Amino acid sequence: MRIEQIGDDSEARTQVLALADELDQRRYVERVYEHSDQTLLLGAFEGDACVGFLVLLIQVIGRDAGRPPILRDEAPLREGYVEAFAVHPRYRRRGIGQHLQEHAIELSIARECYQIRSRSPLTSRENYALKLKMGYAIHPSDENDSYFFIKRIEA
Numbered sequence: 001m002r003i004e005q006i007g008d009d010s011e012a013r014t015q016v017l018a019l020a021d022e023l024d025q026r027r028y029v030e031r032v033y034e035h036s037d038q039t040l041l042l043g044a045f046e047g048d049a050c051v052g053f054l055v056l057l058i059q060v061i062g063r064d065a066g067r068p069p070i071l072r073d074e075a076p077l078r079e080g081y082v083e084a085f086a087v088h089p090r091y092r093r094r095g096i097g098q099h100l101q102e103h104a105i106e107l108s109i110a111r112e113c114y115q116i117r118s119r120s121p122l123t124s125r126e127n128y129a130l131k132l133k134m135g136y137a138i139h140p141s142d143e144n145d146s147y148f149f150i151k152r153i154e155a
């Protein structure tokens, strides 16, 4: 299994979009996130087949909620925010999801992010289990029945 960062006009992106479509997450892969500084798309591949993906936003903490930034040494603190994340059902429970998350953390650390964060609904039990294994803190969101998962990632 290998993880690739996907370019805008690549064959790999077409494969990621097909899988995201199948798993009802295509809209999150295609959306333009105005509040983020950078949107990164990761794909997990077994041979030629795309078996998982993750959308990572690099953003100033609080901007998506319309809050002023938290400053440290005059610079706003930033975070990696995972907007979409899934593994093909046939390939689950082989460590692919965790590898995608670890890759997202490495990319976020390389961009000097303070934390990594995501939000998911109460129904995503496998996701909860993975986040607990990886040591995330948990906080209820005001939106529907979802929770935020947050982890400090600085070296």
Ligand SMILES: CC(C)(COP(=O)(O)OP(=O)(O)OC[C@H]1O[C@@H](n2cnc3c(N)ncnc32)[C@H](O)[C@@H]1OP(=O)(O)O)[C@@H](O)C(=O)NCCC(=O)NCCS
Pocket (backbone or CB within 6 Å): 084, 085, 086, 087, 088, 091, 092, 093, 094, 095, 096, 097, 098, 099, 120, 121, 124, 125, 126, 127, 129, 130, 131, 133
């Ligand atoms: C969440 C998801 C991406 C996990 O992918 P995965 O490749 O199966 O996860 P991994 O194999 O890396 O699992 C890592 C750890 O998470 C936990 N975990 C994952 N799936 C689990 C399950 N079904 N039951 C219990 N624990 C689970 C385990 O602790 C596991 O470690 P272990 O296998 O050593 O015990 C996958 O289940 C999925 O696509 N779910 C549907 C979409 C979704 O919920 N997306 C996230 C919210 S939008």
